[in-house]
Amino acid sequence: xxxxVKRSRLFRKIAGxxxxxxxxxxxxISPPAGNVSSASAPQSSRVGELLNWxxxxxxxxxxxxxxxxxxxxxxxVPDFALPAQSATVSSQPATxxxxxxxxxxxxxxxxxxxxxxxxxxxxxxGTFWMGSPEKxxxxxxxxxxxxxxxxxxxxxxxxxxxxxQWYAVSLLEPVQRELKPQPSKFTxxxxxxxxxxxxxxxxxxxxxSRRTGKAYRLPSEAEWEYACRAGTSTPFYFxxxxxxxxxxxxxxxxxxxxxxxxxxxxxxxVGQFLPNRFGLYDLxxxxxxxxxxxxxxxxxxxxxxxxxxxxxGAQESRVLRGSSWCDYxxxxxxxxxxxxxxxxxxxxxxxxxxxxx
Numbered sequence: 001x002x003x004x005v006k007r008s009r010l011f012r013k014i015a016g017x018x019x020x021x022x023x024x025x026x027x028x029i030s031p032p033a034g035n036v037s038s039a040s041a042p043q044s045s046r047v048g049e050l051l052n053w054x055x056x057x058x059x060x061x062x063x064x065x066x067x068x069x070x071x072x073x074x075x076x077v078p079d080f081a082l083p084a085q086s087a088t089v090s091s092q093p094a095t096x097x098x099x100x101x102x103x104x105x106x107x108x109x110x111x112x113x114x115x116x117x118x119x120x121x122x123x124x125x126g127t128f129w130m131g132s133p134e135k136x137x138x139x140x141x142x143x144x145x146x147x148x149x150x151x152x153x154x155x156x157x158x159x160x161x162x163x164x165q166w167y168a169v170s171l172l173e174p175v176q177r178e179l180k181p182q183p184s185k186f187t188x189x190x191x192x193x194x195x196x197x198x199x200x201x202x203x204x205x206x207x208x209s210r211r212t213g214k215a216y217r218l219p220s221e222a223e224w225e226y227a228c229r230a231g232t233s234t235p236f237y238f239x240x241x242x243x244x245x246x247x248x249x250x251x252x253x254x255x256x257x258x259x260x261x262x263x264x265x266x267x268x269x270v271g272q273f274l275p276n277r278f279g280l281y282d283l284x285x286x287x288x289x290x291x292x293x294x295x296x297x298x299x300x301x302x303x304x305x306x307x308x309x310x311x312x313g314a315q316e317s318r319v320l321r322g323s324s325w326c327d328y329x330x331x332x333x334x335x336x337x338x339x340x341x342x343x344x345x346x347x348x349x350x351x352x353x354x355x356x357x
Contacts, residue, residue, distance in 0.1 A: 002055060002062060002080070003078075003080075006062075006078035006079075006080060007051065007062065009077070009078050010051070010062065010065070010066055010069070010077055010078055011047055011048065011051060013069065013075050013076075013077050014047045014050070014051075014069060015043060015044050015047045017073065018133070019039070019043060020129055020133060020146070020233075021072075021073060021233050022043060022046070022047070023039070024072065024128070024129060024233055025050075025068070025069060025072065025073075026050070027127050027148075028068055028072060028231070029050070029054075029060060029065060029068060031050060031053045031054075031059070032053075032058070035049060035050075035052075035053040036049045036050050036053065037049060050065070051065070061080075062080045063079075063080040066078060066079070066080055071231065071277070072231050072232060072233065073232070073233065073234070074232070074234065074239055074240075105122035105124075105153065105155070105357065106122065107119065107120060107121045107122060107158070107279070108120050110208065110212050110214070111212070112165055112168040112169055112208070112211070113168050113171070113172075113211070114168055116164050116165055116167075116168040118157060118161070118165050118208075118353070119157065119158035119159065120155045120156065120157060120158065120353075120355060121155065121156060121157075121158050121278060121279045121280065122153065122154075122155055122357070123151075123153060123154050123155065123156050123223075123226070123227050123278055124153055124278075125150075125151060125152050125153040126150070126151060126226065126231075127148055127149065127150045127151070128148070128149060128151070128225075128226050128229055128231075128233075129146055129147070129148055129233060130146065130147055130148070130149045130222055130225055130226070130299065130335075131143045131144050131145065131146035131147060131299055131335055132144065132146060132235070132333070132335035132336075133146055134146075136235055136333070136335070137235070137255065137256040137330065138255065138256070138330035138333070139335075140336065140337070141297075141298065142297055142298055142337050143335045143336065143337060144298060144299065145298070145299055145300070147299055147302075147304070148304070149222045149226070149303075149304050149305070149306055150304065150305055150306065151222060151223060151226045151305075151306035152305070152306060152357065153357035154223060154354050154355065154356060154357050155354060155355040155356075155357060156219065156223070156227050156278075156280065156352065156353070156354045156355075157352035157353045157354070158271075158279060158280060158281060159192070159270035159271055159280075159281050159282055159352065160192035160193075160270060160282055160286065160287055160289060160350045160351065160352045161192065161193050161201075161204065161350060161351055161352060161353065162189060162190050162191065162192060162193060162270055163182070163184055163187065163188060163189055163190075163191055163192070163193045164189035164190065165193070166179075166181075166183075166184075166193040166196070166204065167181050167182065169204050169207050169208055169211075172207045172210075172211060173207070173210075174203070174207070175203060175206040175207055175210065176202075176203055176206065177199060177200070177203050179200060179203055179204065179207075183195040183196055183200075183345065184347075185347045186266045186267045186347075188267075188269060190269040190270055190271075191267045191268070191269055191270070192267055192270055192282070192286055192287045192350040193350050194267065194287050194345075194346070194347050194348060194349055194350045195345040195346065195347050195349070196345050196349065196350065196351065197342060197343055197344060197345045198218075198290050198318045198340065198342035198343070199342060199343065200345065201218055201290045201351040202217075202218065204351075204353075205217050205218060205353055208353065214355050214356075215355060215356050216353045216354070216355050217292060217353070217354060217355075218290050218291055218292040218351060218353070218354070219289075219291055219292065219352070219353075219354040220291060220292055220293055220306055220307055220308040220309070221291045221292075221293040221308075221309065221319045221321065221337070222302075222303070222306040222307070223306055223354060224289065224291050224321045224322075225321070225334060225335065226306065227278060227280060227283070228276065228280070228283040228284075228321070228322070228334045229276075229334050230276040230277040230278040230280070231277055232276075232277075232334070234334075235255075235256075235333040235334060235335070236284055236332065236333060236334060237276040237277070237283065237284070237334060238274060238276075240256070241254075241255050241256050241257065241258035241259075242255050242258055242284065242329045242332055243258055243259040243261055244259070244260075244261035244262045244263075244264075245261065245273075246273055246274065246284070247273055247282075247284040247285035247286070247332055248264055248267070248268045248272070248273070248282075248285040248286045248325045249284070249285040249323060249324070249325060249326075249327055249328070249329050249331075249332050250263050250325075250326055250327055250328055250329070251263045251264070251329075253328050253329055254329060255328075255329035255330050255332075255333075256330075258329065264325060265325070265326070266325055267286055267287060267324075267325050268286060268325070270282050270286070282322075283322050283334075284322060284323065284332040284333075284334075285322070285323050285324060285325060285327075285332050286322075286324060286325055286350075287322070287324050287325070287348060287349060287350035288320040288321065288322055288323060288324050288338060288340070288346075288348055288349045288350065289320065289321050289322045289349075289350060289351050289352055290318060290319075290320060290340070290349065290350075290351040291308075291318060291319040291320070291321055292308040292310070292318070293308050293309045293310065293318065293319045294309060294310050294311070294312070294313040294314065294315055294317070294318065294319075295313050295314045295317035295318060295319055295339045295340075296309060296312065296313040296314075297313075314339065316341060316342060316343070317339045317340060317341055317342060318340055318342045319337055319338070319339070319340070320337070320338040320339070320340040320349065321336070321337065321338070323336065323338075324348035324349070325348065326348055327348070
């Protein structure tokens with residue numbers, strides 16, 4: 001029988017979620033229609049209905065509901081005893097993501113030649129809140145209106161494209177344009193390539209596609225933010241604030257009461273900081289990353305299926321995401337967007353690739 005104290009504590013945690021985050025939890029849990037009232041009902045009543053469904057014979061169980069709540073929102077929720085058949089999961093640390101059977105799409109490595117490989121990881125399909133809530137610290141108007149977007153499964157580069165990977169592809173036969181073999185200011189095989197324009201990044205994807213037989217491209221803006229968030233709704237995939245031990249940015253400045261620290265004044269090797277739940281690295285800081293989308297001043301009229309938004313807007317500009325080694329921490333937020341001239345390379349700008357599922 002469920003511990004009533006633990007159940008009450010979980011109720012208070014979920015009932016205290018902002019309405020938008022509670023809706024996100026419902027999407028993640030997906031209780032059958034009729035088990036939880038519509039959004040017009042008081043949230044406290046809806047939370048009670050969700051807990052009742054979770055404990056029912058057809059529900060997910062309070063342990064799974066608490067785990068999902070903790071993983072998505074980082075809340076300090078109570079631990080519930082799991083059924084006997086799940087003992088291997090309950091023996092894991094509370095912060096660990098439970099291991100599942102080795103099924104479905106798997107990570108792989110694309111061979112670029114000369115022993116150079118590019119790590120690719122699968123990103124599952126899902127629905128998320130794109131953009132930032134109006135009360136998020138340092139929010140920009142271009143990050144709204146916040147809206148739900150459904151994204152199909154795809155594959156994405158585990159890291160930003162490195163200089164070794166860029167060099168290998170630069171030696172391949174051109175598709176539309178020449179590529180400088182070594183365009184970067186900060187050198188190192190495992191440092192992200194920078195000083196590449198949007199057109200350069202597109203050429204890289206085209207050459208990679210021709211070599212491998214797979215269709216590589218730049219991510220849509222929705223795919224990028226969805227992959228960065230990895231199920232979270234906080235400003236950063238690791239929580240509500242940021243510090244220089246979590247990402248590479250201008251550490252002389254803080255975000256929303258967070259810590260200041262080292263300012264490295266250059267790029268760092270990829271994979272030096274904690275990954276998100278999808279296994280992706282360096283999405284906050286290090287280098288800005290090109291997206292496929294044309295720049296628009298807001299999300300009014302954007303696709304709701306995660307597709308690239310190429311109509312209208314400022315056609316000579318494209319979207320940049322993630323921030324860089326020389327920028328302020330508030331610009332590293334998952335929702336932050338930057339306008340970039342597609343013809344202009346910059347020592348703070350790189351990219352990563354995606355591939356259709």
